[in-house]
Amino acid sequence: MDSTVAPRAASPIIVPGQLTLRTIRGRNGPFTVGRLTTHLGVFEVKDAELEQYPEGKYDGEFVIRYIYPKAYPTGGGMRFEIRANLDGMTLSGIDKLSRDEARGFVSQDVDPLDEELGTQAVATPTATPQPAPAPVQASSDPLVDTTPFGVDTPSATLAASSAADSDDAALFGLLWPLAESVKLDSSIDRRTLRAQIARLGALGYALDFKSQQWNRQPDLQAA
Template identity: 65%
Template sequence: MAATSAPATSTSPRSLLPVVVPGQLSIRTIRGRNGPFRVGFLTTPIGNFAVKDAELEQYPEGKYDGEFVVRYIFLNPIPMRDGFKFEIRCNLDGMTLFGVDKLSREDIRSFTTHDIDPLDEELGKQPAATPAKSAKASKPAKPAPVQASADPLVDTTPFGVDAPPPAAVAAPGSTEDGDAALFGLLWPLGESVKLDSTIDRRALRAQIARLGDLGYALDFKTQEWSRQAELQPA
């Protein structure tokens, strides 16, 4: 997984030399106004952390054992009705996964029910570690569209936000030309495809949805999407 920028937060992340630690990453799917999104909780010997990296968008719910490259650890504020609560979050530079189990009821209860879609976080505020975009943070927010589509292939860009790349606005039932625009340099697709999680999160979700329509499935060990007939048993 390629390095990603620190997520939006009012607390600047504490930079670390990359640390490789064994652990277990629990991933849960939550349905929000933009459609389904995924959040993670990483348990390691050095601590337990919330994970909202775009890479997780590809993975089904489950508990993944593996080794994780931790880049940032920071406190992230979560708005509540009576103020704020803080979660300890980390950014990952990469991971190697060995196996997966289903989430138990206890695992599911451990996730907060008011998780914010990372896409909304990215649109609502800018990372402190990205000076080039800091000027946008001072502009007053403009209202979002009245109804955001749950379909990840439909453009839900709020007014006042830079338009997403063509990949993010491909329509359902995409033609070959639409698929070429959606996948860019990855098109034409081969028997296996490795997505770039550093692209716009809307575009990444659109690519993931389209791969499912085209009969691809994620092999979490190789972190590549392959035609289902080509996948080997775990």
């Protein structure tokens, strides 16, 4: 038996430890990778649940579902690591990463989304800047509507708001309409989860890492 391979847990176990999270910017946008340090060893963690948490070091207790070896191509070669799959966690504190700790993560780390989809990294196309629209000249005659096509009017603004609500309803599903506190389901596909996280931030929610739920912030205006 290879002594470098950690034993696979027969059933979930709870261990104290520290989870270090690093945010890396990839072609799909920022993604999060983790490293769990426990008395059992040090394990890489790529669970979708981690997408919600900001970069840092989290102390707490972790429910490890299983441990397994993983090899994947990166940078023209192969990387081998021991991963832990979490079944839950209770976090008690957070500290910032030092520069050395941040450098301890592989900058070419594969986005878990690409790994799940089995895709290869490609260059992200650059958007072509569009010229600014010309200023709108209003008519002095109240009976003549000179508003150009495509310019927002009160009715157009209302329609846009309704469209945004419809998009949010489709994005959040059973969670819509959103309550003051929202608990995301990390078992959904990772791309949708990332979209939900980004939208919650835009709507004025912030993550409470101890309760592991998003709370609406009273000082912020919803987008």
